[in-house]
Amino acid sequence: MIFDGVNHIAIIASDLEKSLEFYRGILGLHELHRIERPERQSTVVYLDARNCIIELFSFSNPPSRLTYPEATGLRHLAFSVSKIDELANTLTSQGVDYEPFRKDPRTGKRVTFIFDPDKLPIEIVEV
Numbered sequence: 001m002i003f004d005g006v007n008h009i010a011i012i013a014s015d016l017e018k019s020l021e022f023y024r025g026i027l028g029l030h031e032l033h034r035i036e037r038p039e040r041q042s043t044v045v046y047l048d049a050r051n052c053i054i055e056l057f058s059f060s061n062p063p064s065r066l067t068y069p070e071a072t073g074l075r076h077l078a079f080s081v082s083k084i085d086e087l088a089n090t091l092t093s094q095g096v097d098y099e100p101f102r103k104d105p106r107t108g109k110r111v112t113f114i115f116d117p118d119k120l121p122i123e124i125v126e127v
Helices: 017-027 084-093
Strands: 008-013 029-036 042-048 053-058 077-081 110-115 121-126
Touching: 008 017, 017 029, 017 042, 017 053, 084 110, 084 121
Parallel strands: 008 053, 077 121
Antiparallel strands: 029 042, 042 053, 110 121
């Protein structure tokens, strides 16, 4: 393999503050850096997801994400968690709905999905 790992994943948010409330406040990612780009009417916020950086972008009036039918491109993010029941309780206490657990056919572990404020699916994978 020629790569050492995933460097970052970029996400365009329709409402940066609402997305930061979700990614920082609910998922617990920490803000590493913020760049204001007035010439592009944009802000970029870098969030620490431990083994990867999530790069949240704001732009003026971005088009909405397709949900159905599914479109070509990034389908979802996936985060690993060792205590999936504990996470489910935390999500419930914070008013975040999650799909019923199902078994990953590859690993046999439990998985669920939540959605960010722009309906980007986020898979939670038990390790």
